[in-house]
Amino acid sequence: xxxxxxxxxxxxxxxxxxxxxxxxxxxxxxxxxxxxxxxxxxxxxxxxxxxxxxxxxxxxxxxxxxxxxxxxxxxxxxxxxxxxxxxxxxxxxxxxxxxxxxxxxxxxxxxxxxxxxxxxxxxxxxxxxxxxxxxxxxxxxxxxxxxxxxxxxxxxxxxxxxxxxxxxxxxxxxxxxxxxxxxxxxxxxxxxxxxxxxxxxxxxxxxxxxxxxxxxxxxxxxxxxxxxxxxxxxxxxxxxxxxxxxxxxxxxxxxxxxxxxxxxxxxxxxx
DNA sequence: ATCCGATGTCAAT
DNA sequence: TTGACCTCGGATC
Numbered sequence: 001x002x003x004x005x006x007x008x009x010x011x012x013x014x015x016x017x018x019x020x021x022x023x024x025x026x027x028x029x030x031x032x033x034x035x036x037x038x039x040x041x042x043x044x045x046x047x048x049x050x051x052x053x054x055x056x057x058x059x060x061x062x063x064x065x066x067x068x069x070x071x072x073x074x075x076x077x078x079x080x081x082x083x084x085x086x087x088x089x090x091x092x093x094x095x096x097x098x099x100x101x102x103x104x105x106x107x108x109x110x111x112x113x114x115x116x117x118x119x120x121x122x123x124x125x126x127x128x129x130x131x132x133x134x135x136x137x138x139x140x141x142x143x144x145x146x147x148x149x150x151x152x153x154x155x156x157x158x159x160x161x162x163x164x165x166x167x168x169x170x171x172x173x174x175x176x177x178x179x180x181x182x183x184x185x186x187x188x189x190x191x192x193x194x195x196x197x198x199x200x201x202x203x204x205x206x207x208x209x210x211x212x213x214x215x216x217x218x219x220x221x222x223x224x225x226x227x228x229x230x231x232x233x234x235x236x237x238x239x240x241x242x243x244x245x246x247x248x249x250x251x252x253x254x255x256x257x258x259x260x261x262x263x264x265x266x267x268x269x270x271x
Numbered sequence: 272a273t274c275c276g277a278t279g280t281c282a283a284t
Numbered sequence: 285t286t287g288a289c290c291t292c293g294g295a296t297c
Binding site: 002003005006052067068069070071072105106154156163164165166210238239260261 | 276277279
């Protein structure tokens with residue numbers, strides 16, 4: 001689930017269900033019990049996301065810092081709360097709703113200062129307000145780097161919130177070879193990529209899934225068999241290895257890059 | 272019943 | 285570059 005759009009959506013959903021009221025905070029699994037006891041009964045005052053990091057603000061200056069990692073999951077539900085299972089790291093509950101967090105890489109109580117340190121080490125996030133966000137800072141790093149653009153897009157210090165799906169899809173949409181060095185990306189190309197990510201990821205927050213296929217390229221529009229993608233979104237290349245490209249019909253390729261699966265169409269994304 | 276992979280990241284090598 | 289961590293659903297036996 002978790003690329004930046006998921007986390008921004010969670011910030012909105014946690015906020016909508018729990019801000020402004022006393023919240024019951026527990027850690028059925030036990031790994032967050034001490035902090036949960038400190039916060040239990042206090043008010044969730046605000047929620048925020050930066051890249052893949054989620055911040056739940058309690059009272060004036062207490063924050064729960066959550067990072068889902070690869071496996072973390074969040075489940076919302078209506079009251080009454082069901083008995084928790086033993087993997088629930090954090091449960092919030094009030095009279096009307098509950099929400100469970102399982103399997104996160106991080107769930108920790110932090111201060112304002114610690115939170116600021118996290119913002120400081122993250123790059124610009126296409127989903128944060130423009131006044132907080134400088135895509136030029138990302139381009140400065142990219143244009144000085146011999147690292148591949150595929151790796152740079154996954155580097156959260158360069159740009160925050162892009163994961164394996166948006167990386168593959170945005171490079172496809174711009175016809176860019178994932179192995180191209182960052183320094184060979186033109187300002188116009190970066191501009192187009194950034195603008196596209198803003199649009200795609202906002203749509204992702206709205207729909208809570210990743211869709212990247214333009215209407216004119218859907219299988220129906222192209223007269224091809226309907227898609228069989230199994231990850232809840234309509235995409236060009238992600239997890240479509242050895243299947244036909246929606247545009248040219250050639251085979252989508254896959255390769256290992258920095259321990260992740262990369263997907264691209266060698267014909268549409270030429271060096 | 273068991274295995275494997277996954278939209279992530281870090282530390283150790 | 286590899287291993288560790290966190291969880292669970294789908295594929296495979």
